[in-house]
Amino acid sequence: MEEAKAKQIVESLREELNKYNYEYYVLDKPSVSDYEYDQKMQELIKLETEFPSLMTPDSPTQRVGGEPIDAFKKVQHDVPMLSLGNAFNEEDLKDFDRRVREGLGVDSITYVCELKIDGLAVSLRYEKGVFVQGATRGDGQIGEDITNNLKTIRSIPLRIDQSDTIEVRGEAFMPQRSFVKLNEEKEANGEEAFANPRNAAAGSLRQLDPKIAAKRSLDIFLYAVGRWEAGSLTSHSDRLTYLQKLGFKTNPEWRKCNGIEEVIEYVNSWVEKRPNLSYDIDGIVVKVDQLDYQEALGFTAKSPRWAIAYKFPAEEVITKLLDIELSVGRTGVVTPTALLEPVKVAGTTVQRASLHNEDLIREKDIRINDTVVIKKAGDIIPEVVRVVVENRTGKEEPFYMPSECPACGSELVRLEGEVALRCINPSCSAQLKEGLTHYVSRNAMNIDGLGEKVIEQLFDEKLIDKISDLYKLDKEELLKLDRMGEKSVDNLLAAIEASKDNSLERLLFGLGIRYVGSKAARTLAENFETMENLINASYEDYVAVNEIGEKMAESIVRYFEEEPVKELIAELETLGLNMEYKGPRKADQPTDSIFMGKTVVLTGKLEVLNRQEAKEKIEALGGKVTGSVSKKTDLLIAGEEAGSKLTKAQELNIEIWNEQQLREALEE
Numbered sequence: 001m002e003e004a005k006a007k008q009i010v011e012s013l014r015e016e017l018n019k020y021n022y023e024y025y026v027l028d029k030p031s032v033s034d035y036e037y038d039q040k041m042q043e044l045i046k047l048e049t050e051f052p053s054l055m056t057p058d059s060p061t062q063r064v065g066g067e068p069i070d071a072f073k074k075v076q077h078d079v080p081m082l083s084l085g086n087a088f089n090e091e092d093l094k095d096f097d098r099r100v101r102e103g104l105g106v107d108s109i110t111y112v113c114e115l116k117i118d119g120l121a122v123s124l125r126y127e128k129g130v131f132v133q134g135a136t137r138g139d140g141q142i143g144e145d146i147t148n149n150l151k152t153i154r155s156i157p158l159r160i161d162q163s164d165t166i167e168v169r170g171e172a173f174m175p176q177r178s179f180v181k182l183n184e185e186k187e188a189n190g191e192e193a194f195a196n197p198r199n200a201a202a203g204s205l206r207q208l209d210p211k212i213a214a215k216r217s218l219d220i221f222l223y224a225v226g227r228w229e230a231g232s233l234t235s236h237s238d239r240l241t242y243l244q245k246l247g248f249k250t251n252p253e254w255r256k257c258n259g260i261e262e263v264i265e266y267v268n269s270w271v272e273k274r275p276n277l278s279y280d281i282d283g284i285v286v287k288v289d290q291l292d293y294q295e296a297l298g299f300t301a302k303s304p305r306w307a308i309a310y311k312f313p314a315e316e317v318i319t320k321l322l323d324i325e326l327s328v329g330r331t332g333v334v335t336p337t338a339l340l341e342p343v344k345v346a347g348t349t350v351q352r353a354s355l356h357n358e359d360l361i362r363e364k365d366i367r368i369n370d371t372v373v374i375k376k377a378g379d380i381i382p383e384v385v386r387v388v389v390e391n392r393t394g395k396e397e398p399f400y401m402p403s404e405c406p407a408c409g410s411e412l413v414r415l416e417g418e419v420a421l422r423c424i425n426p427s428c429s430a431q432l433k434e435g436l437t438h439y440v441s442r443n444a445m446n447i448d449g450l451g452e453k454v455i456e457q458l459f460d461e462k463l464i465d466k467i468s469d470l471y472k473l474d475k476e477e478l479l480k481l482d483r484m485g486e487k488s489v490d491n492l493l494a495a496i497e498a499s500k501d502n503s504l505e506r507l508l509f510g511l512g513i514r515y516v517g518s519k520a521a522r523t524l525a526e527n528f529e530t531m532e533n534l535i536n537a538s539y540e541d542y543v544a545v546n547e548i549g550e551k552m553a554e555s556i557v558r559y560f561e562e563e564p565v566k567e568l569i570a571e572l573e574t575l576g577l578n579m580e581y582k583g584p585r586k587a588d589q590p591t592d593s594i595f596m597g598k599t600v601v602l603t604g605k606l607e608v609l610n611r612q613e614a615k616e617k618i619e620a621l622g623g624k625v626t627g628s629v630s631k632k633t634d635l636l637i638a639g640e641e642a643g644s645k646l647t648k649a650q651e652l653n654i655e656i657w658n659e660q661q662l663r664e665a666l667e668e
């Protein structure tokens with residue numbers, strides 16, 4: 001066959017296959033049999049193999065293309081992917097409505113209500129009609145490039161009829177049926193099952209090999225537009241309709257509601273209908289429909305003011321409280337934990353719930369062998385709500401906190417004004433282990449390969465009992481331990497060695513000074529710059545720092561007065577640990593930069609700088625870079641092909657620079 005002829009056939013096969021795919025996966029209305037579909041697909045594969053020059057990345061044969069990779073690339077979101085504020089009851093919804101109406105100065109608002117799909121947020125970018133990049137939300141600013149995994153979702157079109165660059169957003173999820181099937185397979189293979197469909201979806205999309213994602217039958221509903229320079233629609237509902245017209249799968253249950261009373265009706269109707277769905281939802285998202293209203297309302301630091309997520313009330317279930325276990329934390333607090341007969345709540349199996357302290361146990365009159373009601377607070381943390389007193393048989397036993405530490409046997413004390421019981425023995429083994437685990441943890445010294453288990457092992461083998469011992473570990477000794485090969489020992493020792501160079505705030509946080517969290521540790525390091533300055537500072541010096549309160553200052557003074565603390569710090573210094581702050585110096589931070597306190601928006605293509613670089617530089621000079629133009633914007637940087645943001649900025653009389661002007665200002 002000639003190539004020109006082949007090209008014709010390839011194109012018509014692709015068109016047909018895309019259509020069948022859309023009918024099957026988006027409309028759920030197949031018009032051909034699986035057999036016919038497979039035949040056409042085979043024919044296309046054959047032609048593409050014979051004429052490799054005809055291959056394109058958006059061909060329907062390329063859904064499971066791509067080789068396994070080592071790690072995901074980072075993707076900067078042009079428009080940040082924010083989260084939503086929460087409403088838990090009618091009152092919260094009415095407050096939201098009041099804020100919206102007052103913010104806009106209008107009487108009644110049209111809202112769009114949508115199901116809140118319990119999956120993970122992703123963004124899909126199309127250039128010249130071709131799906132070119134898919135990313136996770138990440139921290140909202142920077143996500144991960146999971147394009148190849150997203151391509152395996154059959155309801156995502158690889159090609160759309162829209163030539164502008166457009167970025168659409170939605171929720172990827174695993175339908176309940178696929179989830180059950182996947183877990184059955186996992187269990188049959190002796191693998192650990194996923195806790196819920198959301199974890200299964202996230203786990204599948206974070207596979208480095210797209211062939212695994214392809215087997216997981218994921219799906220997606222699109223619900224928003226991120227960047228779309230040439231977009232001219234004026235309402236969210238029109239956008240949803242348009243997304244559907246472009247061939248995207250949108251959730252059919254969305255409704256326009258006039259006023260908050262209709263929203264409440266919609267919400268209530270779904271409390272009942274929720275169990276009938278074939279996928280999990282965890283609430284209802286309520287959005288102001290008109291886009292110019294959305295724009296006028298703007299955003300808080302974390303979320304839009306024009307939308308809110310109503311969360312369904314936490315599911316409550318009944319189980320049995322089998323026993324109460326005690327654990328000793330880093331600061332010596334002894335915490336009782338309920339051991340429960342395993343029970344499923346809000347998607348995961350729960351078998352433990354913290355009881356916090358003895359007062360709470362008395363207040364709820366919780367006894368061993370009681371039947372109890374459990375829920376997950378915020379749908380995450382298991383909690384004993386109450387005892388089902390009617391179920392008592394007389395075999396229940398009241399629980400009393402011991403007077404001695406369950407780990408070291410020393411007497412427990414109740415400090416003034418506290419409900420907790422504490423072990424105040426500084427060499428209590430449980431506290432030391434917890435303290436070490438905290439020291440190596442991610443926000444503290446961030447020593448890879450030293451999890452709780454390894455710490456426990458090192459501790460029990462008497463290789464460590466205080467922080468400084470970590471830096472004296474011996475390779476030969478480590479090799480004698482269970483599950484410790486040459487490679488893991490080398491990695492571990494290298495990670496410990498590398499931690500010596502950490503900036504001061506990590507060490508400060510790692511030491512575990514009471515009330516000094518990671519943020520306060522940074523503030524202290526930034527202000528005092530060296531460990532020596534910190535140790536020599538007085539109570540007055542500490543409280544003079546903004547953000548350091550009296551309670552924290554007192555605790556720091558007391559900490560540095562301790563003889564063992566002084567010895568520990570001296571020893572760490574001798575062992576070669578860095579005792580200085582390495583971040584940007586307070587004194588060096590610009591005060592009179594042209595960007596100080598300014599809100600800047602970047603739009604269009606930058607030729608020389610890349611967008612991330614530009615953003616970082618502006619922020620380093622005290623500016624704030626945001627994604628959308630509003631009255632609060634001070635400056636717009638317009639690159640090539642800038643679109644609606646430029647028009648908007650012109651309308652609002654906002655200062656506009658080109659890239660050249662930006663570069664000059666940055667150089668200054």
Ligand code: IVH
Nearest residue numbers: 082083084114115116117120121171223285
């Ligand atoms: S709109 C700027 N609509 O809920 C707000 N989000 O807490 C953009 N979600 O991160 C979100 N279904 O992962 C929106 N119909 C829906 C949604 C939805 C699920 C998730 C999404 C988002 C989180 C917000």
